[in-house]
Amino acid sequence: MSSNLLLTQLTSSQNAYYATANDANGEIDAKLTEEVVITFESGDSQAITITEVDATRNLSFVINDDVAFSGGAPGTNVLTYPLVKGGVFLIRNDAQRLLEIKTASQSLAEDIQVLSYTTALLYCDGVDVRRVDDKLIVPLFFSGVPAVSTDIMGWQAPFDCRLYDNTTGSATEQYGWSGGMKTAPGGDMACLVYVNGASYGTVTYTSGGAFTAQINPGGDYLSLSRGDLVSVKTPGTITGSPAGLFCTMVFGT
Secondary structure (H helix, E strand, O other), X not given: OOOOOOOOOOOOOXXXXXXXXXXXXXXXXXXXXXXXXXXXXXXXXXXXXXXXXXXXXXXXXXXXXXXOOOOOOOOEXXXXXXXXXXXXXXXXXXXXXXXXXXXXXXXXXXOEEEOOOEEEEEEEOOOOEEEOOOEEEEEEEEOOOOOOOOEEEEEEOOOOEEEEOOOOOOOOHHHXXXXXXXXXXXXXXXXXXXXXXXXXXXXXXXXXXXXXEEEOOOOXXXXXXXXXXXXXXXXXXXXXXXXXXXXXXXXXX
C-alpha cells in the first residue's frame, strides 16, 4: 500500500464516508482522463515548476507557449517536476521550443528533452525524471550504389543522447546496431562511423550479405549534444556494386 497519488482518504470516525470515497474516485478518474495544459509565457523566463498536486493527480500534460520567434534556434522551455512517485505520465510538447524536463535534484548525466510537436512517455522515480524506453532507434537507408570515400548516411541529434560502446562483451552490448543490404559487395565493405568528423567505429557490409557493427567511443559511451552529426562513410575501395544499404542506429537517451 502507498499514498503516492495523495488521494483523499477515509478516516475512522467520519460521517458520510461515501462523499470521501466519491472524491477519491473522482481524483482517480481525472488522473486517467483529464489533461493539464501548461503555457510558457514571456514572463516565465522559460521555466515553470509543476505542483505536487498536478504531478500526482494527472497523467497527461500538454505544453504550449505564446512566444513567437523568427529565424535561428527558438531556445528551450524548462519544466521542473516535483520529487514524487506519480507513476507514468505523458508529455505532449505543442510548443515552438524544445522542452527540457527534470527534477530539482536530477542526477542523470543528461536531462530529458522533448522535441517540439512530439510526445514522450516518462516517469519519475522520486529522484529523476526518466524515459520509459531509454533507447532511441534511428533507421537510415541508402538506395543507390555508393561511391568510395563518401558519406552515405547521416543523422543529426535532435536532443542530448549517448553513443554507447556496443562491442561484444561490453556492458552496453544491448545497444547493438543492425543493418543489411539489397545487393552485397564483392568483398567486405567496412564503413567508418563518424561523430562531428571524428571516427568512433565501423559498420561492415559483408560479401555474404551479413552486417556487423563495432561502435567504440573510447569508454562506455560518448555524450552527444543537440545538433551533433553522426555519419557513415564508405571506405576508399569498394568491390562490386553493393546497393540498397541500410543501418539502424541505437542511441541511449
